[in-house]
Amino acid sequence: MTAAATTSLRPVIVGAGPAGVRAAVTLAAAGLNPVLVDEAARPGGQIYRQPPAGLTRPPEALYGFEAAKARAIHTALAPYAGQIDHYTETLVWNIEHGALDLMNRDASGQPVSTVLPYDSLILATGATDRILPLPGWTRPGVYTLGGAQIALKAQGCGIGKRVVFAGTGPLLYLIAYQYAKAGATVAAVLDTAPFVNRIHALPGLLACPDTLLKGLYYTAWLSLHDVPLHSGVTLREISGPDGTVAALHWRDAKGRDRETACDGIGLGYGLRSETQLADLAGCRFAFNDLHRVWLPERDDAGRTSVAGVYVAGDGAGIAGADAAEAAGERAALALLQDRGLPVDPTRVTALDRRLARFRRFSSALWTAFPVPAGWAHDLPDSMTLCRCEEITVGTLRQTVRTDTPTELNRLKALSRIGMGRCQGRMCGVAAAEVLAHETGRPVSAIARLRPQPPIKPLPAATLPAPVSGEDTP
Amino acid sequence: MTHHLRADVVIVGGGIVGGSAALFLRQAGASVILMERDRPGSRASGVNYGGVRRQGRPPEHLPLAQRAHALWANLRSLIGEDGEYVRSGHLKLARSAADMASLEAYAARVENFGLGLQLLDTADLRRLYPMIGDSAIGGSLCPEDGHANPRLVSPAFSRAAAAAGATILDRAPVSDIRITPEGFHVTSAQAEITASAPVLINCAGAWAGELAAGIGDPLPISVIHPLMAVTEPLPPFLTVSIGVEGGGVYGRQVERGNFVFGGGRGFAHPKADARSATTPPDFARPERQAALRLLAQGTGLFPALQGCTIIRSWSGVEAETPDHAPIIGPSRIHPGLFHACGFSGAGFQIGPAVGAVLADLVTTGRSVTPIDAFRPDRFSSPA
Numbered sequence: 067m068t069a070a071a072t073t074s075l076r077p078v079i080v081g082a083g084p085a086g087v088r089a090a091v092t093l094a095a096a097g098l099n100p101v102l103v104d105e106a107a108r109p110g111g112q113i114y115r116q117p118p119a120g121l122t123r124p125p126e127a128l129y130g131f132e133a134a135k136a137r138a139i140h141t142a143l144a145p146y147a148g149q150i151d152h153y154t155e156t157l158v159w160n161i162e163h164g165a166l167d168l169m170n171r172d173a174s175g176q177p178v179s180t181v182l183p184y185d186s187l188i189l190a191t192g193a194t195d196r197i198l199p200l201p202g203w204t205r206p207g208v209y210t211l212g213g214a215q216i217a218l219k220a221q222g223c224g225i226g227k228r229v230v231f232a233g234t235g236p237l238l239y240l241i242a243y244q245y246a247k248a249g250a251t252v253a254a255v256l257d258t259a260p261f262v263n264r265i266h267a268l269p270g271l272l273a274c275p276d277t278l279l280k281g282l283y284y285t286a287w288l289s290l291h292d293v294p295l296h297s298g299v300t301l302r303e304i305s306g307p308d309g310t311v312a313a314l315h316w317r318d319a320k321g322r323d324r325e326t327a328c329d330g331i332g333l334g335y336g337l338r339s340e341t342q343l344a345d346l347a348g349c350r351f352a353f354n355d356l357h358r359v360w361l362p363e364r365d366d367a368g369r370t371s372v373a374g375v376y377v378a379g380d381g382a383g384i385a386g387a388d389a390a391e392a393a394g395e396r397a398a399l400a401l402l403q404d405r406g407l408p409v410d411p412t413r414v415t416a417l418d419r420r421l422a423r424f425r426r427f428s429s430a431l432w433t434a435f436p437v438p439a440g441w442a443h444d445l446p447d448s449m450t451l452c453r454c455e456e457i458t459v460g461t462l463r464q465t466v467r468t469d470t471p472t473e474l475n476r477l478k479a480l481s482r483i484g485m486g487r488c489q490g491r492m493c494g495v496a497a498a499e500v501l502a503h504e505t506g507r508p509v510s511a512i513a514r515l516r517p518q519p520p521i522k523p524l525p526a527a528t529l530p531a532p533v534s535g536e537d538t539p
Numbered sequence: 540m541t542h543h544l545r546a547d548v549v550i551v552g553g554g555i556v557g558g559s560a561a562l563f564l565r566q567a568g569a570s571v572i573l574m575e576r577d578r579p580g581s582r583a584s585g586v587n588y589g590g591v592r593r594q595g596r597p598p599e600h601l602p603l604a605q606r607a608h609a610l611w612a613n614l615r616s617l618i619g620e621d622g623e624y625v626r627s628g629h630l631k632l633a634r635s636a637a638d639m640a641s642l643e644a645y646a647a648r649v650e651n652f653g654l655g656l657q658l659l660d661t662a663d664l665r666r667l668y669p670m671i672g673d674s675a676i677g678g679s680l681c682p683e684d685g686h687a688n689p690r691l692v693s694p695a696f697s698r699a700a701a702a703a704g705a706t707i708l709d710r711a712p713v714s715d716i717r718i719t720p721e722g723f724h725v726t727s728a729q730a731e732i733t734a735s736a737p738v739l740i741n742c743a744g745a746w747a748g749e750l751a752a753g754i755g756d757p758l759p760i761s762v763i764h765p766l767m768a769v770t771e772p773l774p775p776f777l778t779v780s781i782g783v784e785g786g787g788v789y790g791r792q793v794e795r796g797n798f799v800f801g802g803g804r805g806f807a808h809p810k811a812d813a814r815s816a817t818t819p820p821d822f823a824r825p826e827r828q829a830a831l832r833l834l835a836q837g838t839g840l841f842p843a844l845q846g847c848t849i850i851r852s853w854s855g856v857e858a859e860t861p862d863h864a865p866i867i868g869p870s871r872i873h874p875g876l877f878h879a880c881g882f883s884g885a886g887f888q889i890g891p892a893v894g895a896v897l898a899d900l901v902t903t904g905r906s907v908t909p910i911d912a913f914r915p916d917r918f919s920s921p922a
Contacts, residue, residue, distance in 0.1 A: 162827050195727045487850050523848035526838050530831045
């Protein structure tokens with residue numbers, strides 16, 4: 067439309083967590099003027115999420131060992147305030163033809179949608195919990211691990227007085243530690259991964275000894291404070307009178323049926339990357355056997371299959387906050403390199419080396435805390451799998467019998483799974499596991515849900531932004 | 540290793556037309572092979588708005604629509620499920636006196652077709668449909684029109700045909716068609732199958748034009764991408780399916796409470812396709828400006844939508860003809876070839892009747908329902 071289409075546009079970064087903030091700062095330091103778009107009011111992402119204004123717990127209380135890193139991310143943008151445009155409380159709801167669609171609210175609260183063209187785009191969209199339901203998981207009192215942590219970090223409240231953390235992954239131990247420190251009774255930490263996996267993973271975990279030590283510290287601290295830690299468990303059911311949470315039923319590694327009384331449960335099996343925007347941007351995806359999900363293809367610096375589009379941080383594959391910072395900076399350097407701008411080669415080498423270490427560490431983590439094999443095997447027909455649309459496992463099985471869908475989009479069309487508010491962000495992983503199990507195919511053959519805008523719910527009252535500064539003669 | 544199959548009829552396209560044609564041909568005793576490029580009912584037939592509407596169709600289309608109306612009444616006995624089909628009524632709104640006059644003129648023109656249209660003035664509309672915004676000043680209600688769930692109905696026709704003995708080959712895109720004195724030999728390299736029959740039915744939707752051109756019988760078909768969106772589930776507020784005189788927006792509230800509405804266009808996706816430029820894309824996506832226009836149209840017509848959120852928008856891949864009427868009937872070039880395509884965004888309601896007409900044409904040589912308006916040769920200019 068204008069001459070700007072042929073010149074270099076401002077680089078755009080989506081997500082103001084560790085990856086996005088580091089990317090923005092790196093570009094600004096190199097003299098560019100990036101636009102940083104984020105859904106939150108303040109930078110930090112989920113891991114370093116800041117409490118709302120007025121809530122004044124110190125970073126040490128909120129982030130523990132990571133307080134210094136959190137503070138560094140929170141304050142990193144300020145020196146570049148004149149260069150970085152930070153669009154807060156702004157949802158990127160679509161990508162189409164080289165431009166983002168942003169939704170935010172004007173002064174009167176009216177939702178407004180703006181088109182932001184890009185020729186360089188860094189997607190640092192983060193992750194959500196990987197959820198594999200068990201009977202009773204829809205009861206009030208059951209949270210995702212991430213949700214349980216956000217409640218503590220952003221609101222200063224817990225999900226219960228006597229809580230169980232269940233599933234698998236390093237977050238299990240971190241959050242249990244944080245809850246115990248905050249004064250909650252942690253009734254148990256129930257890890258579905260067998261302990262022996264952690265031993266097998268040890269050589270890889272040594273790639274990041276600091277992180278490994280912290281993990282060991284949390285586990286040791288929990289043991290020392292008599293928090294029951296069990297690995298190799300099978301989670302069976304959440305029960306309680308009148309739809310409440312009163313106990314978690316599980317089977318221990320020796321096959322004995324156990325029960326832990328609780329009034330709150332944090333549940334999660336590691337994290338899953340938020341990849342819808344990379345999908346809408348046209349990036350090629352590949353199935354990742356370790357993560358058991360589809361991820362955008364990228365080189366070690368974060369370049370995707372689409373020229374000018376980069377991915378960094380947990381949105382490009384789960385590796386944690388420290389790796390995200392390095393990946394955000396590396397993607398920004400790749401962007402600079404691709405624009406023909408000078409970068410410090412020693413910094414690139416150092417980052418590449420660091421990222422390679424994180425990759426080894428992250429691979430080892432998936433070995434230590436794998437998605438439980440055979441999860442889809444024993445599910446009762448009556449269990450709800452898709453909460454938005456209230457689709458049960460039985461409905462999915464019936465659909466498989468009637469139509470033999472071989473991929474997820476067909477299952478969605480026929481059963482409505484993934485058609486609700488979350489658009490499959492929450493239920494998609496579990497639905498793929500069920501479909502794979504029912505059809506006897508590997509999860510890699512089940513495909514992934516085609517993304518449709520809006521990637522998150524968009525107010526129906528959203529209006530196009532008024533066009534300003536039209537250069538008509 | 541290619542397998543050879545033989546039947547009385549080969550159908551290309553497993554949408555609602557191909558599925559119902561296969562079903563009715565089986566009921567008439569013909570052997571049928573249906574070849575579908577992906578899964579039955581997975582394209583325009585399965586992702587459309589779901590309007591089951593006669594009102595608004597030109598008078599010369601109404602005999603076909605009436606035949607379909609009778610088939611929809613027996614949907615469960617045809618396909619084994621109700622497909623969320625409801626005769627909710629279809630209300631076409633007027634937003635100006637001129638639009639109201641046009642609705643009145645239409646009602647007069649189709650009086651003898653038995654649609655039972657009821658014209659509503661402003662007072663009627665406010666009293667009967669208080670949920671509709673003030674921009675509408677009147678309307679025309681067709682009480683027995685309604686809506687259904689295309690995701691469920693369209694695949695079910697092919698399933699019913701399979702149950703009746705038709706061979707349904709899915710993931711079998713056609714790669715070659717050879718014509719010999721014995722008939723048509725349709726090959727899918729992907730499925731490693733060649734199906735031969737003296738009769739070929741082309742109901743390949745957006746891909747029908749490519750098929751026809753490939754055998755020297757070109758049809759004036761272009762590809763469109765209608766745009767739709769859906770809200771989160773809302774408390775029940777609307778029973779009828781809504782259209783607007785002059786077009787622009789249509790909407791219905793489904794059983795679960797979501798409001799499904801459409802209008803405007805999407806775009807082909809992926810845009811750059813390695814295949815030939817004449818091959819339609821597999822998928823389409825909403826176009827941003829059109830999506831925002833649609834939201835404005837929807838919230839303008841239904842104030843109840845103001846405070847809710849849109850959870851998804853989508854588009855499809857559909858064939859359109861220059862006069863927006865479908866192409867139904869025998870090829871003027873190849874004896875034994877029948878076309879049924881180019882539904883121009885209005886094929887869902889008439890789909891089952893088109894299948895029935897095709898069964899008539901194949902088994903008796905003529906259609907009991909007048910289909911002159913749909914003749915494939917109506918576009919050819921005299922030499």
